Amino acid sequence: MSPKNTEAYIAADVKNVWHHLTLHQGRAPMIAVEGKGLRIKDINGREYLDATSGGVWCVNVGYGREEIADAACAQMKKMAYYAASGGNLPAIDFSEKLLGHMPGLSRVYISSSGSEANEKAYKMVRLRAHNSGNGEKRKILFRYRDYHGTTIGALSSTGQPERKECFGPFVPGFVEIPHACCYRCAFGKSYPGCNLECARAIEGIIQNEGPDTVGGIIFEPVTAGGGVIPPVKEYYTIAAGICKKYDVVFIMDEVVCGMGRTGVMFAYQHYGVVPDIVTMAKGVASAYMPISCTVTRETIFDSLQDAGDRLAYFRDISTFGGCAAAAAAALENIRIIERENLLKNVTAMGEHLLAGLRENLAHPNVGDVRGKGLLAGIEFVQDKKSKTPLPEEKVMAICGEAAARGVLFGRTNRSFPGFNNVVNIAPAYVATRADVDIMLATLRQSIASVLG
Ligand SMILES: Cc1ncc(COP(=O)(O)O)c(C=O)c1O
Incomplete structure (x- = not known):
């Protein structure tokens, strides 16, 4: 990479760039450098399946659209x-x-x-x-x-x-x-x-x-x-x-x-x-x-x-x-x-995603699953009876675990006192069944890893 090498870019990011919504802790965030479809590559060459359409649900037709x-x-x-x-x-x-x-x-x-x-x-x-x-x-x-x-x-x-x-x-x-x-x-x-x-x-x-x-x-x-x-x-x-x-x-x-x-x-x-x-x-x-x-x-x-x-x-x-x-x-x-008739794919993949997410309802900490099309959320609780929200740190840990496994999910981010307990999934409209299955499997593994 030119003109700087990777380390120099990361150091310059930490020194000069003020990231949105982020408490500055002297750590570089994920720095995305290229993307195609739902997949992005970061500055270290690591690949991710992006289930957030660019972090905030906007790269809807996917990355790399030359048109x-x-x-x-x-x-x-x-x-x-x-x-x-x-x-x-x-x-x-x-x-x-x-x-x-x-x-x-x-x-x-x-x-x-x-x-x-x-x-x-x-x-x-x-x-x-x-x-x-x-x-x-x-x-x-x-x-x-x-x-x-x-x-x-x-x-x-x-x-x-x-x-x-x-x-x-x-x-x-x-x-x-x-x-x-x-x-x-x-x-x-x-x-x-x-x-x-x-x-x-x-x-x-x-x-x-x-x-x-x-x-x-x-x-x-x-x-x-x-x-x-x-x-x-x-x-x-x-x-x-x-x-x-x-x-x-x-x-x-x-x-x-x-x-x-x-x-x-x-x-x-x-x-x-x-x-x-x-x-x-x-x-x-x-x-x-x-x-x-x-x-x-x-x-x-x-x-x-x-x-x-x-x-x-x-x-x-x-x-x-x-x-x-x-x-x-x-x-x-x-x-x-x-x-590309993408609305049809959004509906079909959205149904597949929601059905797969609902399987998590058997888990004691999964309180609710909601969504429409390719916009889905999964609400975590401490127990289903009281519906006490799972602490934000645990929800962050689930997303962190998923990222470590190569899939990026979103979550409610410091929005409600005590209620930042929803993980959200909103991939690009070109998501395939195989992509959705990877998201579902990764989420399941991440939940198991953090919550048992
Ligand atoms: C529903 C809704 N309205 C408005 C906004 C604000 O949009 P912008 O960040 O482009 O100003 C957002 C951003 O996340 C949003 O989710």
Whole structure:
């Protein structure tokens, strides 16, 4: 390797690079240098099967996609950038193609990260309130356990206390609602005899806050980093009905699930609802380029046009939302998903993965297995009766053991006091049955090695 040798690179990493989410302990992290499909090689030549799609569920079509690199490269050579107040050809083609997968939605606002896409949605809710003549209708509800990003607005609307610790004060006007995890029902009930209290509670919260003050609600369709929680099938129909009744903008944060992760293009499509605003990021260009979108219904778009006030239109900009090469990469990414019929593979391999994970339920420390498509989680407990969570260190040890055996898994990472007990698995959409079998076998061996 040039110009530095391996040791020099590692030393320079430790000295100069500040890694995300990582307590600096003077140890180099895994430094990935190449990848193909689901497999990556680190700086020491060690190979891993990556069951995390790049650590944070984004390299969805797999590593080594020359088509995406070529599309971005050709665009950069021809026309790299012009601000998104103007246009570029790949953004036009990409937006048209994207909307083809989103019946009922009609406008694509491009920016560059998931947090930013959500911030745009919040600004839209606030401007809509202003333009409607009631500027107070701007509170936004968010769900306990959902994550919406790292910027202060997005973090203010995140239901993960450990993520927020030390970073306050937060933005006023965000209100937490209960989670939708049946395994730990917030209402002490069990589905289907629960009357969907978790969804119905939203109405009471809106009434308590004052319907004239609540402008929006944001959900992760399947809570991802918060422990992989797909709500039951009626949940969003009830939530959407409440939104309609109280004129509350229904926002779906598809930053993780969007672009096929759960086996349909957008996870809300499993639930038969059409949100008012959909945000997406990670899978938009499978992380080959940074690009995110805030997609709206025409009614939202209309409400954010000039309302007779010189400044009351959506005056917002994102410098990198104008990167033509990112749009070119995103266009190629969707084409790959379509051409290779990857949603079908996500569904088939997702079922195989979930069925295999469920076999672990026989283990005394495996409390629950959840998932949809190629997004799965396995919740560890000290004992099944009390459901006391397994300590975070043990869950880390399981992932560490798996990594030592050559498979990378994810886990809830310092998100909830005492509840960082879910290992998650979200491989690229090109995973084969053999790949999934390796993941399952490695997880089983790692559990046995750490927990007996
Ligand atoms: C559901 C969800 N929304 C938003 C974000 C924030 O995205 P970004 O890190 O691109 O800002 C994330 C990131 O993990 C996420 O999981």
